[in-house]
Amino acid sequence: MDRSQIEEIRIEDYDYPLPDQRIARHPLAERDTCLLLVRDPQGGLSTRRFSDLPALLPPDSMLVYNNTRVINARLRFRKGSDGTGALIEIFCLEPDDPADYAVSFAATSSCSWNCLVGNSKRWKDGDLTQNVTVDGRSITLRATRQSKDGASSVVRFSWDCPEVTFSSIISALGEIPIPPYLNRSTEESDSRDYQTVYSRIDGSVAAPTAGLHFTPAVLRDIDLRGIPRRELTLHVGAGTFQPVKSDTIGEHTMHSEFIALDRPLIEELSRGSHRIIAVGTTSVRTLESLYHLGCMLHSGMDASTLPQWYPYSDSHPSLSVADSMAAILRHLDATGQSTFIASTRLMIAPGYRYRIVRGMVTNFHQPRSTLLLLVSAFLDAGADEWRRIYDYALAGDFRFLSYGDACLFI
Numbered sequence: 001m002d003r004s005q006i007e008e009i010r011i012e013d014y015d016y017p018l019p020d021q022r023i024a025r026h027p028l029a030e031r032d033t034c035l036l037l038v039r040d041p042q043g044g045l046s047t048r049r050f051s052d053l054p055a056l057l058p059p060d061s062m063l064v065y066n067n068t069r070v071i072n073a074r075l076r077f078r079k080g081s082d083g084t085g086a087l088i089e090i091f092c093l094e095p096d097d098p099a100d101y102a103v104s105f106a107a108t109s110s111c112s113w114n115c116l117v118g119n120s121k122r123w124k125d126g127d128l129t130q131n132v133t134v135d136g137r138s139i140t141l142r143a144t145r146q147s148k149d150g151a152s153s154v155v156r157f158s159w160d161c162p163e164v165t166f167s168s169i170i171s172a173l174g175e176i177p178i179p180p181y182l183n184r185s186t187e188e189s190d191s192r193d194y195q196t197v198y199s200r201i202d203g204s205v206a207a208p209t210a211g212l213h214f215t216p217a218v219l220r221d222i223d224l225r226g227i228p229r230r231e232l233t234l235h236v237g238a239g240t241f242q243p244v245k246s247d248t249i250g251e252h253t254m255h256s257e258f259i260a261l262d263r264p265l266i267e268e269l270s271r272g273s274h275r276i277i278a279v280g281t282t283s284v285r286t287l288e289s290l291y292h293l294g295c296m297l298h299s300g301m302d303a304s305t306l307p308q309w310y311p312y313s314d315s316h317p318s319l320s321v322a323d324s325m326a327a328i329l330r331h332l333d334a335t336g337q338s339t340f341i342a343s344t345r346l347m348i349a350p351g352y353r354y355r356i357v358r359g360m361v362t363n364f365h366q367p368r369s370t371l372l373l374l375v376s377a378f379l380d381a382g383a384d385e386w387r388r389i390y391d392y393a394l395a396g397d398f399r400f401l402s403y404g405d406a407c408l409f410i
Helices: 003-007 050-056 101-105 166-173 207-212 215-222 261-273 280-300 320-334 370-379 386-397
Strands: 033-040 045-049 061-066 067-069 074-078 087-097 110-118 128-134 139-148 152-159 199-203 229-232 259-261 274-279 339-344 359-363 406-409
Touching: 003 215, 033 050, 033 386, 045 067, 045 259, 045 339, 045 386, 050 259, 050 406, 061 280, 061 320, 067 259, 074 386, 087 152, 101 139, 101 166, 101 215, 110 215, 128 320, 152 166, 199 359, 207 280, 215 229, 229 261, 259 261, 259 280, 261 280, 261 320, 274 280, 280 339, 280 370, 320 339, 359 370
Parallel strands: 033 406, 061 229, 061 274, 067 199, 274 359
Antiparallel strands: 033 045, 074 087, 087 110, 110 152, 128 139, 139 152, 229 259, 259 339, 359 406
16 A cells, blocks of 8 residues: 555544443553453454463563653643733643753753643733742742744743752642543542553653553563563653544644664664564554664664654665664764664554564554554554454443553554
């Protein structure tokens, strides 16, 4: 299937009825007791518990998961010096100046972020201020809108205490941005529940939710089986919440997301000695993006960003995974870096050829979403295979979306 055919895929073909009562509003008290739908290599479907996952993984597996951590990205201000004016919500998406996540979080006087602004019409001019106590220090946080481009704004944050970092400020003042389809307010428990047990790199505005089912006990059992676990980073953007609104996927624009992979993982991928099982669609997109970015480097192209449709272009070289990884390793040698950093807009849809990922752990996704397209492309057993699986889940007791149950596709 060529690019033009893929772009003509109609999103209505990836719709399904999802009753409201099947959307999990909260996680189970014990994460690993959730249901696990297993599709085996022959296409058979079965229902297990997530705690069974370690025993179900092929012995040559290597599990790769996303270590990103959700930040308190939602900040609320009120206009007016007395704090009684219009409520303005600022949703931090990604750093602008400095653009590096770690440097921006460590800033001690000011930084700028690309943001979504709620009730934007009521913030026509002037600064917004909010008083907050951080580590026993009382500070004033000031927000200044520097520019506006469509729905996005660049907002500069500044504060009057140089001993306090921006990371500390949003931790104290901000709120975890749970998905809108949960149709409820953020609760104190979400600060714990909406993080994976292995999250450690701040930057996401949404959790890599397939990882929410893992517990220390599950990780221990994976280790006892001798199955290696590796990590990468993709900072999940707000676009993950958005269903496709256009009629065809060719009209849909993928948001750019930050990715980072350390050299030892790239070297392991180059050797090809393991079956790569990706935990979540974010890990899938990062691993598959890495292959294509290596192809771009091999072709002498700038590989700072993977364009949405590059994998489907006629100019794309047909490299082995080893040759693609070699191009990335040469790039790291030339630049003196130990971590490969880029951004990706990769669209994975039916007709896509998977290069690195050979299995995945994932959740049940929204109707009409790019994540459902990604899953359908992986199943590669006819256009309606995803529907057979979702019908099986809907006929059973499976819970859907971020806090819902899981799938294992091998």
